[in-house]
Each structure stands twice: as structure tokens, then as C-alpha cells.
Amino acid sequence: MAKIFEDEFMDLQADYVSLCMEAMEGIADEIFIYISNEATCHMFHTFCRVKGQIKTIDQLFPPSLQRDLLLIGTEDVDKFNKLCKQYGKPAPTEIRLHYLVKNNSLDAYYKYEPVCPAESDLSQNDVLRAWILEERKKDTPQMNEKKSPWAFWKK
Numbered sequence: 001m002a003k004i005f006e007d008e009f010m011d012l013q014a015d016y017v018s019l020c021m022e023a024m025e026g027i028a029d030e031i032f033i034y035i036s037n038e039a040t041c042h043m044f045h046t047f048c049r050v051k052g053q054i055k056t057i058d059q060l061f062p063p064s065l066q067r068d069l070l071l072i073g074t075e076d077v078d079k080f081n082k083l084c085k086q087y088g089k090p091a092p093t094e095i096r097l098h099y100l101v102k103n104n105s106l107d108a109y110y111k112y113e114p115v116c117p118a119e120s121d122l123s124q125n126d127v128l129r130a131w132i133l134e135e136r137k138k139d140t141p142q143m144n145e146k147k148s149p150w151a152f153w154k155k
Contacts, residue, residue, distance in 0.1 A: 005087040012079055013108060017099050020046045023061065023069050033097035034131060036124040037077055038116055043124045044073030047132055052140030054132060096131070 003011075020031045028048035036043040046069070047056045057066050084091035094111040116122045 005083070005089060008083055009080075012076075012083065013095070013097055013106065015076065016044070016073065016097060017106060019069070019073060020048075020099070021101075023057075023065065024048055027060070029101055031097075031099040031101065032131070032135060033073075033095075033099070034124075034128050035073075035077055035080070035095040035097075036115065036127070037080060037091060037093050037095070038114060038124070041116075041124060042074055042077040043128075044070060044077060045128050046073070047135075049135070049139075054136045054139055056132065094127070 016033050016035070017031065020033060021028075023046075024031065027050050029051065030049040032047050032049075034043070034045045045057075047054060048060075049055070050060075057069065061069070080095070081091045083089075090112055092110040092112055094115045096109040098107045098109075099105070115127060116124055
């Protein structure tokens, strides 16, 4: 049975999830993947939620692993363009993936118009930072051990 566009497009997204899962080695509860596919710039970045707190890759990995992860992901962005061209479909300019590890479920959001047009001061990094801040607002507060009514129990 021949693969159809949707299957191949989903496979590319699954490759990004696999890349991030491998890098995060089971620590993430949720993984967020940002792919910018603007005409002038391709970008990939990822961050995750660990125990209710958003963590960026610079908080989790040494610089060499960060660099390798971002390089691999960014090099693969053009695969979306090639696939879309092959099937005569428009390529998204932005892809946001949200993977829930426990449920093995993936939500995907796409944009097809320029997100960071050349005439604006907005960059892909600005968009990424805004998404990270938006997700941090959803973080669950970490209970301070000293304030816990059960703190005496641990002594």
C-alpha cells in the first residue's frame, strides 16, 4: 500500500518527536517542538515540561548536545518543503508540536502565512520565547519543603 501525503507528513513530525525523546532520555512529561519554515530562515527548537516545570534545553543539556540537537532538527526542516512540493501542497511556515509522553499523543498546529515577515522586527526566537513564557504560566507551583505541613515528617 502506497503512502499518502498525510502519512509521510505525520512521519516527519514523528521523527522530530523521536529526536527530542532520545535527547531527553525519559525525563520529559511533555515535549514542545517549534519549527519555523520561513522563506529566509529555517529554525528548530524544543523545550519540555519536567515534573510540572518548563525546562529549556540550555537548562538540561551541555552546550555540545544542545548544538547537535538544534543542528539535526534545523537541517531536517527542508524535508517538509520537499514533501509538500512533491505532493503539490503548501508548506507550513510554522509548525508547533506538543507531545504528551504519558499518553503518547501529539497535537500539531500549523501556520501557512509568514510569521516573521522581513518588514517586521519579530524574529523566530521572539516567537519561541513567547511560547515558552505562555507555557510557563501553566507550570504547577513547586511546594516548598519548609512550608509543607509534612516537613516535620522528613526530619
